[in-house]
Amino acid sequence: DAGVTQSPTHLIKTRGQQVTLRCSPKSGHDTVSWYQQALGQGPQFIFQYYEEEERQRGNFPDRFSGHQFPNYSSELNVNALLLGDSALYLCASRARGWADEKLFFGSGTQLSVL
Amino acid sequence: AQKVTQAQTEISVVEKEDVTLDCVYETRDTTYYLFWYKQPPSGELVFLIRRNSFDEQNEISGRYSWNFQKSTSSFNFTITASQVVDSAVYFCALSEAGSSNTGKLIFGQGTTLQVKP
Numbered sequence: 001d002a003g004v005t006q007s008p009t010h011l012i013k014t015r016g017q018q019v020t021l022r023c024s025p026k027s028g029h030d031t032v033s034w035y036q037q038a039l040g041q042g043p044q045f046i047f048q049y050y051e052e053e054e055r056q057r058g059n060f061p062d063r064f065s066g067h068q069f070p071n072y073s074s075e076l077n078v079n080a081l082l083l084g085d086s087a088l089y090l091c092a093s094r095a096r097g098w099a100d101e102k103l104f105f106g107s108g109t110q111l112s113v114l
Numbered sequence: 115a116q117k118v119t120q121a122q123t124e125i126s127v128v129e130k131e132d133v134t135l136d137c138v139y140e141t142r143d144t145t146y147y148l149f150w151y152k153q154p155p156s157g158e159l160v161f162l163i164r165r166n167s168f169d170e171q172n173e174i175s176g177r178y179s180w181n182f183q184k185s186t187s188s189f190n191f192t193i194t195a196s197q198v199v200d201s202a203v204y205f206c207a208l209s210e211a212g213s214s215n216t217g218k219l220i221f222g223q224g225t226t227l228q229v230k231p
Contacts, residue, residue: 033217042205042221056218105159
């Protein structure tokens with residue numbers, strides 16, 4: 001049973017460019033959340049998707065956008081990259097509902113903005 | 115606002131020593147969940163435990179134990195007889211209860227644990 005998978009594992013971009021990160025949730029999960037983890041910091045919540053819509057959003061600018069597909073996989077898009085966007089981007093998935101509140105995380109995409 | 119504080123940035127112990135990682139949280143909610151995650155160098159956050167706000171019983175799982183005290187808003191994590199494989203960054207996290215909210219966790223800054231042989 002595959003867990004949460006993310007691609008690519010590493011990415012190097014320059015300021016002003018756009019980037020797309022991808023996530024496939026764990027089998028049986030329908031909800032995907034994205035987190036940004038700067039070096040030496042805890043992860044910060046970006047947004048959450050289920051039923052192909054953004055349901056909850058953290059304190060991130062509109063340059064950060066996402067999408068969820070009918071197969072529950074998700075993309076995170078970041079436009080007009082800034083140096084400060086350099087971080088590890090983590091995807092997490094879960095099955096919605098009261099019975100299962102546990103999040104499973106992927107290994108992340110390390111984004112470097114030069 | 116919700117907040118999680120892990121005051122210990124780095125801890126270094128020698129193998130077989132016991133070590134406690136501190137976590138203090140702030141929330142106005144009466145119903146919430148607390149978590150501990152382990153992050154090895156691979157980057158993946160590994161789930162260790164979830165505790166809801168109505169369950170103050172301490173929990174033990176092998177060499178791991180957790181002490182939840184609502185009176186002091188603390189959820190501390192103890193590793194008994196530490197091993198080199200325990201070396202990692204450990205995060206404490208908080209979330210509101212409710213299925214629409216539990217994709218959002220508020221993480222502490224993390225504590226880097228180094229266990230030396």
